Amino acid sequence: MSKAFGFKEFGGPESQGFLDRPTPVPGPGQLLVAVRAAGVNPIDWKIRQGFMGTELPLPAVYGVEVAGVVQGVGRGVEGFAVGDEVFGSALAGGYAEHTLLAADHAARKPAGVSFVQAAVLPVAAATAYDGVLQLALEPGQTLLILGIAGGLGTAAAQIARGSGLTVLGTASDANRGFVESLGATQVRYGEGVAERIRAVAPGGVDGILDLIGGADARAAAEALATPGRLVSVVDPVTATDLDGAFVRRSGTAATLDALAALVAAGGLDPHITATYPLEQAAEALAVVEAGHARGKLVLEIG
Numbered sequence: 001m002s003k004a005f006g007f008k009e010f011g012g013p014e015s016q017g018f019l020d021r022p023t024p025v026p027g028p029g030q031l032l033v034a035v036r037a038a039g040v041n042p043i044d045w046k047i048r049q050g051f052m053g054t055e056l057p058l059p060a061v062y063g064v065e066v067a068g069v070v071q072g073v074g075r076g077v078e079g080f081a082v083g084d085e086v087f088g089s090a091l092a093g094g095y096a097e098h099t100l101l102a103a104d105h106a107a108r109k110p111a112g113v114s115f116v117q118a119a120v121l122p123v124a125a126a127t128a129y130d131g132v133l134q135l136a137l138e139p140g141q142t143l144l145i146l147g148i149a150g151g152l153g154t155a156a157a158q159i160a161r162g163s164g165l166t167v168l169g170t171a172s173d174a175n176r177g178f179v180e181s182l183g184a185t186q187v188r189y190g191e192g193v194a195e196r197i198r199a200v201a202p203g204g205v206d207g208i209l210d211l212i213g214g215a216d217a218r219a220a221a222e223a224l225a226t227p228g229r230l231v232s233v234v235d236p237v238t239a240t241d242l243d244g245a246f247v248r249r250s251g252t253a254a255t256l257d258a259l260a261a262l263v264a265a266g267g268l269d270p271h272i273t274a275t276y277p278l279e280q281a282a283e284a285l286a287v288v289e290a291g292h293a294r295g296k297l298v299l300e301i302g
Contacts, residue, residue: 032072061093139164271295
């Protein structure tokens with residue numbers, strides 16, 4: 001049996017708890033992984049709430065990104081062996097002692113990257129990487145990140161800065177110091193945000209990476225030098241209305257390899273602000289669900 005933390009019904013946290021399930025068996029093209037670390041993300045509680053649909057079989061295990069050690073290899077898998085240290089998106093939940101990864105979308109963890117660091121790359125950092133790449137801005141141009149202080153925004157700011165972009169980011173005044181530590185300029189969100197953006201960038205911004213959506217994205221889009229140069233990771237409807245686009249996820253091991261290389265070289269700090277044992281998964285998820293997490297939270301397992 002394998003210990004896991006999940007939920008039995010869609011809705012609030014009252015339905016969540018620990019589950020004992022058989023150790024997953026890797027199917028064709030899959031890896032069985034002994035989990036060493038799992039990222040805690042807003043998508044986790046949103047799945048429980050049913051915001052992503054209610055077709056998921058229950059009970060379900062939380063967690064979509066992990067790092068660990070290969071313990072089994074499914075039929076047709078090439079390039080991986082038992083004992084390899086890997087990371088990727090979990091197919092069978094990440095808040096668990098064991099899970100499955102799709103071999104085609106998993107990557108080896110470099111020796112210079114910890115399990116905790118690797119575990120937070122497949123979702124937020126990879127989405128940030130894809131979004132910045134999709135905007136295709138040139139060195140010296142200005143990128144505005146809406147909601148820069150969270151895990152995804154933190155990664156996006158560093159990736160953009162490493163690409164030679166000038167970075168602005170909307171955040172509360174309480175996060176000004178943190179935003180500046182990323183090499184970015186903080187702009188207070190809320191009413192009048194377009195005017196505050198133009199006060200910092202009089203000619204407007206060259207692109208927007210939207211991590212908030214809705215009215216905030218519509219207001220900030222007024223500061224675009226070229227209308228429509230916006231990529232959203234949260235709100236495809238608003239992005240389309242603004243002649244922008246929803247993020248196109250690559251989902252490839254190449255993206256994970258690139259991110260791990262950045263971490264190993266010191267070009268990307270995942271900004272892990274707290275780690276919790278699996279036994280405190282509920283507490284970690286509650287912090288994220290309340291919107292109080294800065295950077296990334298991680299479960300350490302085993």
